[in-house]
Amino acid sequence: MARSLYGLLALATFSAVAASIHQQPLSRVKEKPNIVFILTDDQDIELGSLDYMPLVHKDLINEGTLFNRHYCTTAICCPARVTLWTGKNAHNTNVTDIFPPYEGHNENYLPVWLQSGGYSTFYTGKLFNTHTTDNYNAPYPAGWTASDFLLDPFTYQYLNATTQRNRDPPVSWEGHYTTDVIAEKAYGFIDDAVALDDSFFLTVATVAPHSNVAAFEIDLDDPLNSPLDSILGVVTPPIPAERHKHLFPEVKIPRTKNFNPDKPSGASWVKALPQLNSTVIEYNDGFYRARLQALQAVDELVDGVVSKLKEHNILDNTYIIYTTDNGYHISQHRLHPGKECGFEEDIHIPLIIRGPGIASGHTSNVVSAHADLSPTVLHLAGLDPRPDFDGSAIPVTASDLLAAKESGERGEHVNVEFWGLGLPEGKYGFSLDDGKVVGFGENNTYKALRIINPAHGHNLYYSVRCTNEHELYNLTSDPGQLHNLYPHPYPHQSSLSYSSERHPHHRYQHHLKRILRLDALLLITKSCAGITCRAPWSVLHPQGNVNSLANALAEDYDSFYADVAETASVRFDKCLLGYIKEAEGPQSVGFDFDQWLIASQRGEL
Numbered sequence: 001m002a003r004s005l006y007g008l009l010a011l012a013t014f015s016a017v018a019a020s021i022h023q024q025p026l027s028r029v030k031e032k033p034n035i036v037f038i039l040t041d042d043q044d045i046e047l048g049s050l051d052y053m054p055l056v057h058k059d060l061i062n063e064g065t066l067f068n069r070h071y072c073t074t075a076i077c078c079p080a081r082v083t084l085w086t087g088k089n090a091h092n093t094n095v096t097d098i099f100p101p102y103e104g105h106n107e108n109y110l111p112v113w114l115q116s117g118g119y120s121t122f123y124t125g126k127l128f129n130t131h132t133t134d135n136y137n138a139p140y141p142a143g144w145t146a147s148d149f150l151l152d153p154f155t156y157q158y159l160n161a162t163t164q165r166n167r168d169p170p171v172s173w174e175g176h177y178t179t180d181v182i183a184e185k186a187y188g189f190i191d192d193a194v195a196l197d198d199s200f201f202l203t204v205a206t207v208a209p210h211s212n213v214a215a216f217e218i219d220l221d222d223p224l225n226s227p228l229d230s231i232l233g234v235v236t237p238p239i240p241a242e243r244h245k246h247l248f249p250e251v252k253i254p255r256t257k258n259f260n261p262d263k264p265s266g267a268s269w270v271k272a273l274p275q276l277n278s279t280v281i282e283y284n285d286g287f288y289r290a291r292l293q294a295l296q297a298v299d300e301l302v303d304g305v306v307s308k309l310k311e312h313n314i315l316d317n318t319y320i321i322y323t324t325d326n327g328y329h330i331s332q333h334r335l336h337p338g339k340e341c342g343f344e345e346d347i348h349i350p351l352i353i354r355g356p357g358i359a360s361g362h363t364s365n366v367v368s369a370h371a372d373l374s375p376t377v378l379h380l381a382g383l384d385p386r387p388d389f390d391g392s393a394i395p396v397t398a399s400d401l402l403a404a405k406e407s408g409e410r411g412e413h414v415n416v417e418f419w420g421l422g423l424p425e426g427k428y429g430f431s432l433d434d435g436k437v438v439g440f441g442e443n444n445t446y447k448a449l450r451i452i453n454p455a456h457g458h459n460l461y462y463s464v465r466c467t468n469e470h471e472l473y474n475l476t477s478d479p480g481q482l483h484n485l486y487p488h489p490y491p492h493q494s495s496l497s498y499s500s501e502r503h504p505h506h507r508y509q510h511h512l513k514r515i516l517r518l519d520a521l522l523l524i525t526k527s528c529a530g531i532t533c534r535a536p537w538s539v540l541h542p543q544g545n546v547n548s549l550a551n552a553l554a555e556d557y558d559s560f561y562a563d564v565a566e567t568a569s570v571r572f573d574k575c576l577l578g579y580i581k582e583a584e585g586p587q588s589v590g591f592d593f594d595q596w597l598i599a600s601q602r603g604e605l
């Protein structure tokens with residue numbers, strides 16, 4: 001398959017994109033490409049972090065493709081990372097939080113598959129939370145030819161990291177700058193990989209620009225009942241390298257419309273947040289600058305990796321993928337620094353890929369998500385996708401794009417889901433009141449959909465919270481997600497199917513048709529697996545003639561969707577911190593359009 005991929009690339013002469021494709025020297029055509037995966041932690045795209053990374057621009061964006069519509073599906077580290085390395089959404093891995101158990105994944109994830117496909121595999125940096133100096137060997141993470149992991153409780157300590165290499169005991173790097181430590185290890189692994197003479201996969205996972213977190217106590221047997229103050233009390237802005245501390249003295253968080261708005265926005269606990277005062281805003285601006293400063297060492301690391309690949313004369317046969325686990329907000333919607341929300345700041349994230357066959361200086365508008373990245377890596381490695389993947393390979397080359405266009409396979413939707421709390425970071429994010437932690441988002445469990453299809457004028461975010469509050473935003477007219485279009489007060493979903501006399505509100509009528517479709521689609525995506533995640537409309541329309549919201553909006557389907565809403569809608573029985581199916585309402589629609597049509601023709605409805 002690798003050969004045919006290259007064969008296609010050699011023939012790729014169509015479209016303007018092809019003009020800028022890197023030419024492959026013939027001697028390299030036989031070799032499988034190397035893949036370097038650079039993974040940062042909590043890096044936004046919406047707040048402009050990439051604008052402050054000149055070397056990422058020089059080495060990756062100008063030489064590769066920026067995937068401008070890439071999303072994480074669960075906006076917190078471990079669920080996002082497990083999705084990255086397994087190609088499955090969190091509701092299919094049941095890794096829904098930053099605490100173990102992570103069982104059942106160690107033998108069945110990307111490095112294991114790459115090794116069996118002939119790759120040597122390397123990893124340096126942060127793998128997961130609660131991968132600690134005590135449990136690092138019980139068991140060792142499988143699938144790595146060589147590894148050198150950051151370990152808790154030192155993972156987020158920029159100046160006091162502890163790492164653990166292969167089967168060796170942990171080593172402290174007290175006083176050294178974490179990103180520089182990881183960079184040296186990455187360069188070393190490239191030397192080692194070249195010496196082995198196999199094609200290689202290397203992940204370099206930095207902690208930047210995550211907050212600095214001093215050592216904290218946590219009871220791994222009962223993590224959710226560990227005292228939150230012991231964790232939150234030690235979360236401070238990221239620490240830049242000494243050489244970057246002076247940078248960007250005037251820079252502030254972009255003052256977008258959703259920046260600390262005068263009116264509350266969002267729903268549930270977000271809507272109850274008080275406006276931030278000037279002391280907090282000043283602190284948050286400093287927090288934002290610290291993030292940009294901390295990213296400078298990552299910027300240098302990227303350039304160092306590129307230089308190293310050049311030095312070994314393998315840059316042209318290496319894909320470099322740059323992304324992060326989840327995004328970040330600071331002061332938008334009055335939120336303290338943090339993630340875990342479904343807002344664009346938290347879920348829309350950087351993805352850049354450069355390498356053989358990938359257009360340079362190009363921006364791709366293909367909609368993609370983290371569940372697509374394991375499939376994409378296997379595709380780049382010339383290996384077959386796994387049938388149980390919830391995602392599919394992102395079209396990265398001109399020939400992939402053409403194939404995707406012809407098959408009509410790539411969707412317009414991203415499944416978004418979350419279980420648990422919305423934890424504020426930084427010194428004003430929470431306070432202790434009578435020994436109890438206050439100020440964090442309770443009831444932050446939700447299911448959501450992000451739909452982007454500009455050709456049909458769709459740019460929507462639809463969400464149902466565990467409190468059964470609904471949100472619908474039109475990001476074309478309202479990029480800051482300040483105007484919830486869902487009718488208020490929230491009607492029970494089944495009443496959506498009733499006629500206009502019950503809900504005469506104009507806005508409601510305008511959005512009714514869309515809401516019925518979006519809710520039905522979310523019913524599918526929130527419980528989907530494999531093919532039903534990749535092609536969720538086909539569950540509702542098995543004939544395959546509907547694969548977008550625009551298709552589904554056809555008048556012919558009005559009564560079908562009204563009947564779906566009467567039978568089943570997305571709802572929760574209560575707010576829980578994890579994935580307990582019984583609390584999450586209907587798991588399926590129960591009938592499809594074809595069955596419905598037959599039943600209605602027989603007069604059974």
Ligand SMILES: *[C@@H]1O[C@H](CO)[C@@H](O)[C@H](O)[C@H]1NC(C)=O
Pocket residue numbers: 159160174175215
């Ligand atoms: C590093 O961590 C150790 C163990 O918690 C602690 O004793 C030491 O003071 C820390 N050093 C720095 C520079 O934070």
Ligand SMILES: *[C@@H]1O[C@H](CO)[C@@H](O)[C@H](O)[C@H]1NC(C)=O
Pocket residue numbers: 277278279280428
């Ligand atoms: C601003 O808000 C923070 C956090 O709520 C509070 O601790 C501080 O006292 C407030 N400052 C002023 C000047 O009101």
Ligand SMILES: *[C@@H]1O[C@H](CO)[C@@H](O)[C@H](O)[C@H]1NC(C)=O
Pocket residue numbers: 457474475476477478514
């Ligand atoms: C979203 O807003 C745009 C721009 O105002 C408008 O053209 C479009 O019809 C709106 N879409 C929906 C679904 O309301």
Ligand SMILES: *[C@@H]1O[C@H](CO)[C@@H](O)[C@H](O)[C@H]1NC(C)=O
Pocket residue numbers: 269442443466467573574575
């Ligand atoms: C969280 O949701 C539960 C219902 O599941 C409700 O009883 C509780 O009041 C909610 N808490 C907040 C802070 O909204």
Ligand SMILES: *[C@@H]1O[C@H](CO)[C@@H](O)[C@H](O)[C@H]1NC(C)=O
Pocket residue numbers: 094578579580581
């Ligand atoms: C997810 O894991 C939790 C805790 O281990 C368990 O209670 C729950 O039933 C699991 N959910 C599903 C859907 O398997």
